[in-house]
Amino acid sequence: MSSESKGERSTTASSHVALDLSAAEDRVLVAAFLAGSQDAFAVIVSRHQRTVYQVCYRFVRNHEDAADLSQDVFVRAFKGLRHFKGDSSLGTWLYRVGVNCCLNRVAVKRPVTETIDEARHVDHKRDDPLRAVVRSENAAEVRQAIAQLPPKQRATLLLRVYQDLSHEEIATILGSSVGATKANFFHALGNLKRLLQS
Amino acid sequence: MTTHLSAQEFVNALDGALAAARQSHLEGCASCQTQVDQLRAVMAKTGDDAQIPEPSPLFWDHFQARVLTAVQAESQPARRAWWTNWADVRTLIAGSAVVIALVASVTLYVNRQVTPVPATLADGGEVVESGVLADASAALESDEWEFVSSVMGGLEGDDIHEVLTPSHDAVDAAFEALTVAERDRFMKLLKAELGEGLE
Numbered sequence: 001m002s003s004e005s006k007g008e009r010s011t012t013a014s015s016h017v018a019l020d021l022s023a024a025e026d027r028v029l030v031a032a033f034l035a036g037s038q039d040a041f042a043v044i045v046s047r048h049q050r051t052v053y054q055v056c057y058r059f060v061r062n063h064e065d066a067a068d069l070s071q072d073v074f075v076r077a078f079k080g081l082r083h084f085k086g087d088s089s090l091g092t093w094l095y096r097v098g099v100n101c102c103l104n105r106v107a108v109k110r111p112v113t114e115t116i117d118e119a120r121h122v123d124h125k126r127d128d129p130l131r132a133v134v135r136s137e138n139a140a141e142v143r144q145a146i147a148q149l150p151p152k153q154r155a156t157l158l159l160r161v162y163q164d165l166s167h168e169e170i171a172t173i174l175g176s177s178v179g180a181t182k183a184n185f186f187h188a189l190g191n192l193k194r195l196l197q198s
Numbered sequence: 199m200t201t202h203l204s205a206q207e208f209v210n211a212l213d214g215a216l217a218a219a220r221q222s223h224l225e226g227c228a229s230c231q232t233q234v235d236q237l238r239a240v241m242a243k244t245g246d247d248a249q250i251p252e253p254s255p256l257f258w259d260h261f262q263a264r265v266l267t268a269v270q271a272e273s274q275p276a277r278r279a280w281w282t283n284w285a286d287v288r289t290l291i292a293g294s295a296v297v298i299a300l301v302a303s304v305t306l307y308v309n310r311q312v313t314p315v316p317a318t319l320a321d322g323g324e325v326v327e328s329g330v331l332a333d334a335s336a337a338l339e340s341d342e343w344e345f346v347s348s349v350m351g352g353l354e355g356d357d358i359h360e361v362l363t364p365s366h367d368a369v370d371a372a373f374e375a376l377t378v379a380e381r382d383r384f385m386k387l388l389k390a391e392l393g394e395g396l397e
Contacts, residue, residue, distance in 0.1 A: 038266070045262050053261075057250050067257070074265045075272055139247035146244075161244045167209070179206055186205035186237075193240045 026090035033081055041081075045074050048091060051163075052098050058158045059102035061143060069105060073098045088172050095159070096173045103151050145195035152176075153188035160185055203230045212237055297372045304384060 021029060021043045029047075032040035052073050057066035076097050084093055146154060155174060159165045165173070171181040200223045203211065210216045211224060211234050224230050376384060 041269075042262055042266065045265050049258065049261055049265075053253070054250060063251070063253060067253070067261070070261070071265055071268050075268050078269045079272065135246050138243060139249075142244055142247040146247075157244075161241065162248065182206040182209040186209050189237045189240050192244070193236055196240065196243065 027086060030081060030084060030086070030090060041078060044077070044090070048094050049074075051091065052094055055095065055098045055158070055163065056102055058162055059106055059154075061147070065105070069098075069101055072101050076101065088169075092169055092172055095163075095165070095169075096175075099155050099159070099173055103155065106151060141196060142192075145192050148195055149188055149191055153184050153191065156181055156184040157188040157192070202227065203233075208234060208237060212241065293371065297375055300372050300376075304380075304387060 021032060021037070021040055024032070024040075024043070026044070026047075029040045029044050033044065049070065053066055053070045056069035056073070057063070060066050060069060073094065077094060080097065084090070088096075146157060149157065152174060156170055159170045159173065160167070167178050167181045167185070170185075171178045174181065176184075203216075203220060203224060207216060207220055208230075210220075211230075216224060224234065
């Protein structure tokens with residue numbers, strides 16, 4: 001079958017099921033995407049974009065790079081979804097793609113520097129002004145300390161603390177054992193303690 | 199004497215998932231208890247950075263379209279501009295140079311058939327060339343020769359060698375490019391130069 005006729009058929013098919021796709025489970029979306037539905041991929045992006053963005057932001061600490069990285073993650077997902085076997089959830093698989101993108105980026109880019117906007121970012125809705133300022137200063141210290149961790153420890157810490165993932169999920173994402181993941185987390189906390197004290 | 203908690207067990211203790219036997223050690227070991235407390239304090243401190251700035255709603259509105267555009271761009275087969283293929287460019291230059299050199303050679307040869315005239319002195323006593331030299335000089339100053347010179351001048355040594363020793367295919371192609379009248383003229387010139395062996 002030519003790709004053109006396949007595309008026409010998928011467009012027609014996808015227009016009929018577009019409404020249903022928004023409520024479909026991830027595995028259904030993946031199946032629909034692999035059958036040629038672009039709409040299914042659009043729903044996948046819409047559903048996971050915030051999580052992917054948050055992970056990317058944690059690594060690069062600025063909006064522009066996080067947005068670029070998030071885009072890269074979904075482009076890679078588009079090309080790699082045919083290799084998704086369904087052993088883990090789509091979310092976990094996207095985390096894996098995202099963390100790999102982030103680690104690659106962090107490896108080739110200069111060390112993360114604090115932007116002025118971020119350093120001054122104060123969540124006034126949560127706290128009274130004084131406490132908000134103190135919290136903001138603490139947050140900046142934590143960010144700088146986390147940025148100095150070795151890549152795997154950093155990824156483990158970010159996924160555990162900020163994304164609230166289980167050690168099993170993190171092990172799947174990083175392609176390591178649960179024991180190694182826990183050891184990484186322990187050492188990450190130990191290094192963080194040392195960095196914060198210094 | 200029991201051993202202190204391992205790295206994995208400390209993490210289990212933070213998660214409240216330490217095995218009962220090890221939990222009893224933790225409760226009786228000040229060293230392990232201190233370390234767990236310190237790790238817990240570090241985890242609490244990381245909570246200060248729990249919030250990240252939320253992008254504008256406009257960003258999310260455009261993000262999906264941005265991803266789909268990027269995906270479509272990635273799906274397009276990479277198109278390479280013809281001039282980025284150096285092999286093609288070299289072939290083109292060499293082919294053009296062969297044709298131009300051929301035409302220039304014919305022109306020079308025709309000019310050599312003009313009867314030589316001795317050099318004369320101009321009014322200022324300057325020697326004025328004539329005959330073959332003058333004709334060759336005229337040919338050298340022609341636009342065609344300038345073009346040939348400029349093309350050849352921009353070539354590397356290997357490329358010049360390639361142009362001056364063209365392949366049979368290149369010569370055939372150059373000959374094919376001549377008009378019927380030019381071919382007749384060319385053949386006559388070759389016969390005159392090489393004798394009747396061409397018959």
